[in-house]
Amino acid sequence: MYDNTDQVELRIDRFVRDHIVPAIYRRSVPLRIESWDVPGEPVAFREAVRQAYRSVDIDTPWSRPWGTTWFHVSGEVPAGWGSDGTAVELLIDLGFTQGQAGFQAEGLVYRRDGGIVKAIEPLNGYVPVTADLAGVIDLYVEAASNPDVGGSAFYEPTPLGDPATAGTEPIYTLRRMDIAERDVNVWELERDSWTLIGLMRELDPALPRRAEILRALESMCDAVDPDDVAGTAHLGRDALRRVLGAPAYASAHTSIAVGHAHIDSAWLWPTRETIRKCARTFSNVLQLMDDDPDFVFACSSAQQYAWMKEFYPELFERIRARVREGRFVPVGGMWVESDTNMPGGEALVRQFVAGKAFFLREFGVDPKVAWLPDSFGYTAALPQIVKGAGSDSFVTQKLSWNDTNKMPHHSFLWEGIDGSRVFTHFPPSDTYNSDLSAADLARAQRQYAEKGRSNISLALFGFGDGGGGPTREMLAAARRTSDLEGSPRIRLGTPQGFFEEAKATLPDPAIWTGEMYLEFHRGTYTSQARTKQGNRRSEHLLREAELWSATAAARGLLDYPYGALQSLWETVLLLQFHDILPGSSIAWVHQQAESEYSRVAAELAELIAAAQRALAGTGTAELVFNAAPVTADGVVPLGASVAATHRPVRPLQRQDGTLLENGIVQARFDESGLLVSFVDLASRRELVAPGEVASLLQVFRDIPNNWDAWDIDVAYRRNGTDLRAPISVGVAGDVLEVTHAHGASRITQRYWLLEGARELQIETVVDWHEHATLLKLAFPLDLRADQAASEIQFGHVKRPTYVNTSWDHAHFETIAHRWVHVGEPGFGAAIANGSTYGHDITRTMREDGGTTTQVRESLLRAPQFPDPHADQGAHVLRTALAVAPGVLDAAAAGYRLNLPLRTVTGASPQAVSPLVAVSSPGVFVEAVKLAEDRSGDLVVRLYEAQGSRVTTTVEFGVPVSRVRPTDLLERELPHPGWAGEEPVELTLRPFEIVTLRASRA
Incomplete structure (x- = not known):
């Protein structure tokens, strides 16, 4: 007997492509279409519906790059549609490139009353016609003509990333807006076939299971009449029923599947478009939840929820309801999925402070799973920060992109510079945008590094980057692979549930110590220098503004600017997103970032000046304010003194060049101005x-x-x-x-x-x-x-x-x-x-x-x-x-x-004493502020900086009644604390972060 496997596979592929897929929709009729082009930036629904619309036809070009067109679609469902195993839907094609889920046009569908139905995406172009419409279609589609800046080619310079150079000609052509009747049984047959074809191609050709699936698919092709697919689809499903019903191997890997949609808070689009992307994706998710009670969706980034609350309050309340059910799951606990290489220590802490405060305030949820699937490497300080913020687990994916070495673990303990450990997981499918295909599932099973000790991993499924998130096709794949011979088992679940099970099955995990360096994307430490400079300057200005405002407020000289500081912090935290601060976004994003940094600097300068004026008082003495936690020749750390600032020495020009010398060091430049010598005069060592x-x-x-x-x-x-x-x-x-x-x-x-x-x-x-x-x-x-x-x-x-x-x-x-x-x-x-x-x-x-x-x-x-x-x-x-x-x-x-x-003219030569002082030179005060709960308590964050165990005392410059240690979110730890009159004595382990909260007397 000869082997005709290749020919059979070709037949199966063609039969599915040419006969089953076209039969999913039995019939369709066009909708009536009117449109209105938004002349500038996007507008809200209530404004859009008041405009004058014009009639348009299919094949009409629409909207410039980054523009918006509103379509009003109307029609009636033909009599008899939606019965006999069919469902009525709208099919909308805005001019999509079908090969990719995102990076192009998208749409959001509204009812006449302004309620959101769902989104339209390249690979998710249907809208269910629900019973409440009573057969009458009267909907609005907000269509965004976002250009494909780089989804299909990440190499070519393009003018599309800047509205000033993107052009004004329409870039999309309307292809379809129909009422259609979907044959549910044919759709299920296509899903059966897709699952089995994918599984067959992942199996070893020598396995009987592979041949069994091949022959079952061949029988399906025989059973289904290509001229009457609707009438014979049940016969095709019968032909596949036995192979679909065969249970998984006892040793099969289990993947906990969690819906996800990686939405970059800015990247190849500006933040204003991210807001709309979130609304579109979340509306898709909520619509799926209406249809599938087992579906769970995880979403990080408190900023994205905050945008929904501000711009889409009705959608936000629907999200809130699903959060209460435990199906729309806030994860991560950070304000955004930030870069972790470049944000300063206090900024990384504030990512969790701001993010968790939002989740607790709005949902009563304290996420335990830190969530950064796509950041470009992970600082060795992060385990301590994650634990200090009250989380116990960490998810990422990005290190699968390493260009030289392969990470040796998928489930392990990650140990930071201070010794803190957090249970960490890399989904072994090597993607956070899985479609739950057989290829993704097989890759996870094949690559899982802990096999033999543990047999469970996490699968994150859904189209990311504006692709619309999970789809009904993915959920169908999950159902079919829940217990399928030859495939890993798929079980819908939650991130927290996965981690509880993973920790139970892996009681003695391996340990990775130190930073998780991404062997890729090393240019992100340097690209877009102005954005990076804005971040660095903003972080230090925020430190100064909080320090001097807290010092002045604690002494009753002004009110602490809680609201202004919170707003400014949220701006800076957003700009630390992992495609903004790294410099990997379009021009529009970085132009906005630079503008925001300029605004932040100006507002913080005003806050700093107001606090220092209040502290200095009136007079003619020159007070020197120092916000650094280090002594510099008579300047009081974290306070002000009357010491004069150091002046530059005069350069000495000689025949062989120029000399700069101050009695401590000597710098010598040759006649070309090149630094040829730098000597420490005390040791006479040349550097x-x-x-x-x-x-x-x-x-x-x-x-x-x-x-x-x-x-x-x-x-x-x-x-x-x-x-x-x-x-x-x-x-x-x-x-x-x-x-x-x-x-x-x-x-x-x-x-x-x-x-x-x-x-x-x-x-x-x-x-x-x-x-x-x-x-x-x-x-x-x-x-x-x-x-x-x-x-x-x-x-x-x-x-x-x-x-x-x-x-x-x-x-x-x-x-x-x-x-x-x-x-x-x-x-x-x-x-x-x-x-x-x-x-x-x-x-x-x-x-x-x-x-x-x-x-x-x-x-x-x-x-x-x-x-x-x-x-x-x-x-x-x-x-x-x-x-x-x-x-x-x-x-x-x-x-x-x-x-x-900073030199400020003020009152007497009496110095402004520090609000807080430490006795050890190896302990640095990183933040001095008032408490987030606006109680007026002082909060001090300090850390051991040398990498050694140290004991220090902490003194406050104002009377305090009680001092307690807290976590990073300023929640008290189980510790008796200290009475206000006694010194606070601390012993810190290497690189330990300590947060103290002091109630003022």
Whole structure:
């Protein structure tokens, strides 16, 4: 007997495609269509229905890029439709590209009274005609003509990401608006066939089960009459019934399937479109819940719920009702699914503070599962933050994208820098947008790393990125694979239920310690420098505004601006979303971000000034306010004093160059303005490696293999140019200025040295007009450092400077916050920055036997996609090169650069005493504020910064009656606390975060 498997499969595919699928809808009639084009930004339903509509036909082009057209559709259901195993639906095709679920036009359907029915998506284009319509169709469709900026090609520069360049011609053509009669039995037959065809192709050809399914599908083709599919579909289903009814293997993997719809809060669309995407997706979800009582949907991002409450209150109340049932499940607990590499420690805490406050206030729900499936790597500080916010589990997916190494676990304990551990799961299907296909399920079963010890995983299903979320087809797939031979078992459930079961089946999980570095998307540490600078500045301004406002309020000098600070924090938290702060969004998104950061800075400056004026009083004395938790030569930390600010020293010009010296350090520049020496005068140690130049500008070709704004590939190192020949060198006042030209760009480095300081200040002013080019600032240092310490949230991580393994090799571009430290015992250097995150740190051996450790900052990029004008124009970037024996010295330099002193004219020479002070130099106060519940209690967040156990005392600058430790959400912990008159003594483990709440006396 010969093997004709290939021919049989071809027959099955064609029979389903050409006969069964076309028979799903028995008949259809067109609707009457009228339209109105919105002249500007989207409008609400109540405004849209008052407009004058014009009659239009199918094949009519509609709407410009980013425009909106409202369609009014009307008609009558023909008599007799909707009986005899059929359902009446509307079928709408706005001009979709059928190959992808999102990245294109979408629509939202309203009843005449303004109630939302569901959405229209490329792969979800039906609207049920419910009994309450009584056969009369009178609906409105809000159609968004969002352009395909990059869903089909993530390489080409495009003008579509900016409304100013996107054009005004219509980009979609209306294809279909019909009343249709769906044959439910034929639809079920198509779902039976889809499930079995997919399963068959995942099975080993040698397995009898595969052959059994093949022959059953062949019998189905024989049983169904292509000329009468509706009349014979039941015979086809009978032919498949036995193979569909065969139970799963006893050892089959189980996947808990949870509905999901990964909606980026901005990306290839602006936030205003995200609001509408949420409404569309959530309306689809609610409609499915009406039809399927077992369906559960998980949704993170309190911001997206808040948008629904503000802009779609009726929809929000429907969501609230399903939340009460436990079927619409808030997860994550964060304001948005933020990046975790670049937000500061307090900002990551506030993601949970703001997010959980919303969920508790609106739903009475405290999500226990942290949820970041798509962020670009995960800081080693996150386990402690997750646990401190009251959560116990964590979900992500992104590390399946690693380009070099495969993560060895799917269910495990993730241990952070302080020792905190959180149970973590990676869905082994390697997607958070599953359609529950046989391919996805088989991949999960095949790849699950804990097999043999555990046999359960999580499956997140639904079209993401504006694709509309879960569909009825996916739910049909879940039902068919709940217990099917050859397939993993699928069970609909909740995230919390999954984690309870997973922890029970894996009582002794493996441990992953430290950061979860994504070996991909390394360019996101640098792309869109202005967005990153706005974030860094906003975080520090928020710190100052809270500190000085709390200090003034605690002393009865002004009212604490609770509402303003909450609103400003929510803006900054939104902009930390994992496609905004990383610089991977369209131009429109980053233009809005920069505008918002400007507004935030202006409003915070007013709050800071008002509080400092209140504290300073009236007078002519100069008070110096310091918000940094470090002492700097007589300046009181977290308070104000009358100490004068340090002045720059005068540069000394010599025949061989320029000298800057303050008795502590000496910086020497050659006649070309290149930094050739930086000496610690006390030890006489030279920091610049022999024969090298520090603060050296380097430009590299930057053409990644895949995703422009996202990626830096290691190959960039092969094509670099040092800028050693400036076009001008000169002294302007107390500053040495060195200007370089490269291509169409001009770069000026400005150097100055303050009296009493151990760091050289470097300001790089760039007028950037390059493309596909990476600008770095290099510091080759005469140090042998096996590891480099890089600041992260509430501490630092140490990474090797050598390359022993593939894991080391993959870390060729890494993240640091305000500082990097490299050193030998007792001596070292810090490179501090004002808004730079990307770094690479390497070491080489010299012919003299010494070691050069090189630290390079990645200052600017110029990616072409998705914003072809990314990073173009003017930038001012701050760096400091400091003598720093240890990490606390590096941290001090980082704080000083990012929290400059403020001088205010005020009353007497009497200083404004600190509101809170700690006795240990290794404990940093990260936040001082008033409590979120507006009780007036003081809240202080501090952490151990060196990585060692330490005991400290905490003192308050105002009378307090009681002090209690709390979690990050300011909820009291089981601890007796301290009476107000006794000192607060704390012993902190390495990198421990402590939050104290003090009631004022």
